[in-house]
Amino acid sequence: MSEAVEIPEEHDLDTSWMENMGEWGANARPGKRGLTLADIQVGSYGDLPEVSDNMTGRPRGAAVRPEAYRVGAYSVHTLSEIWLDNAEYLYEEALQRQWSSATDIPWHTLEPLPDDVEEAECFLCTFFNEVEFVAGDVPARWIAKTTPDYLEARNVLVVQVMDEARHMDVFRKRALANGGGLMRMSGATSGFVGSIDLARDFTEMSTRLHISGEGAVLTMFRMGELFGQNEAEKTMYRLCAQDEARHVAFGVMHLRFLAAAEPERGEEINCYLDEAEGQLISGQQNPAGALAETSEALAVLLGGGMQHYDEGHKKLLVIRRRQLKEYMKRVMSAGFGERFENGRSPIPERYAASA
Numbered sequence: 001m002s003e004a005v006e007i008p009e010e011h012d013l014d015t016s017w018m019e020n021m022g023e024w025g026a027n028a029r030p031g032k033r034g035l036t037l038a039d040i041q042v043g044s045y046g047d048l049p050e051v052s053d054n055m056t057g058r059p060r061g062a063a064v065r066p067e068a069y070r071v072g073a074y075s076v077h078t079l080s081e082i083w084l085d086n087a088e089y090l091y092e093e094a095l096q097r098q099w100s101s102a103t104d105i106p107w108h109t110l111e112p113l114p115d116d117v118e119e120a121e122c123f124l125c126t127f128f129n130e131v132e133f134v135a136g137d138v139p140a141r142w143i144a145k146t147t148p149d150y151l152e153a154r155n156v157l158v159v160q161v162m163d164e165a166r167h168m169d170v171f172r173k174r175a176l177a178n179g180g181g182l183m184r185m186s187g188a189t190s191g192f193v194g195s196i197d198l199a200r201d202f203t204e205m206s207t208r209l210h211i212s213g214e215g216a217v218l219t220m221f222r223m224g225e226l227f228g229q230n231e232a233e234k235t236m237y238r239l240c241a242q243d244e245a246r247h248v249a250f251g252v253m254h255l256r257f258l259a260a261a262e263p264e265r266g267e268e269i270n271c272y273l274d275e276a277e278g279q280l281i282s283g284q285q286n287p288a289g290a291l292a293e294t295s296e297a298l299a300v301l302l303g304g305g306m307q308h309y310d311e312g313h314k315k316l317l318v319i320r321r322r323q324l325k326e327y328m329k330r331v332m333s334a335g336f337g338e339r340f341e342n343g344r345s346p347i348p349e350r351y352a353a354s355a
């Protein structure tokens with residue numbers, strides 16, 4: 001005969017947690033692309049607060065725990081400060097299109113290059129290492145400053161940090177894989193690229209990073225078909241461009257959202273764009289330091305060697321013009337195209353006419 005087991009009083013089950021829940025009965029269904037973040041915007045879980053007072057790290061839609069500590073002093077807690085309409089889609093696309101710098105680049109297509117061409121490629125790889133470092137570091141800082149209620153926008157930035165880590169490593173790998181190595185640092189982080197980190201406001205940062213800086217880098221990556229010397233390099237630039245297009249899209253969509261939600265911030269945004277365009281124009285007309293050396297390296301690659309430098313330089317001018325035009329298209333798409341018509345933009349009119 002078995003004896004009854006006595007449960008000591010301190011082991012009594014407290015199941016009060018079962019009575020504290022968010023909205024119950026959620027039945028999110030997978031769509032064509034599986035169960036995406038867009039598919040789980042069901043009931044109150046999809047409600048985005050215009051202003052978030054969530055300082056405890058509470059997942060959006062979970063029941064409040066009154067005694068929970070404040071864990072984050074989230075300075076970004078107003079929706080318009082960071083939001084964009086397609087955040088869920090950008091995030092899912094980023095997850096689906098992750099690639100490996102170890103196995104998705106046909107490294108076996110690398111072949112010894114003439115010294116000047118290898119040096120130019122290695123210089124460009126060194127420059128991109130510096131640029132990609134900033135492109136990962138800066139959004140990373142803002143992620144932790146953003147309320148968890150805006151998790152979709154945060155998640156896009158989280159994947160951006162992953163993308164930038166891969167960009168940094170793929171350029172490092174290329175520099176070390178073909179008889180060359182890293183060159184003297186370009187100093188890119190001492191100029192405009194470094195100043196991105198000085199932004200006091202998320203939108204200021206996003207305008208500098210996503211629209212201006214990464215926009216220019218995206219055009220360069222897209223032209224990698226022209227200056228890549230082999231399939232490994234062309235693939236590397238193509239895959240980086242694919243990621244970069246998403247980062248730029250974040251900036252454009254965010255600016256569009258903010259301009260519609262808070263038209264009174266239009267003048268402030270125009271000031272950020274004034275600054276970005278001033279840098280773009282001075283960089284194009286008066287190359288100095290990092291930009292001058294990067295331009296020379298690009299001209300060597302585009303020409304196929306020092307002996308065809310002039311030819312390469314002509315091709316580079318086409319890339320520089322394209323950077324401006326693509327930049328202008330993004331600004332127009334974000335809803336600030338007027339500045340190219342009313343004389344506010346420092347970009348010469350001839351570019352405006354052809355953008």
Ligand SMILES: [Fe+2]
Nearest residue numbers: 132135164167
């Ligand atoms: Fe990047």
Ligand SMILES: [Fe+2]
Nearest residue numbers: 135214244247
């Ligand atoms: Fe990027």
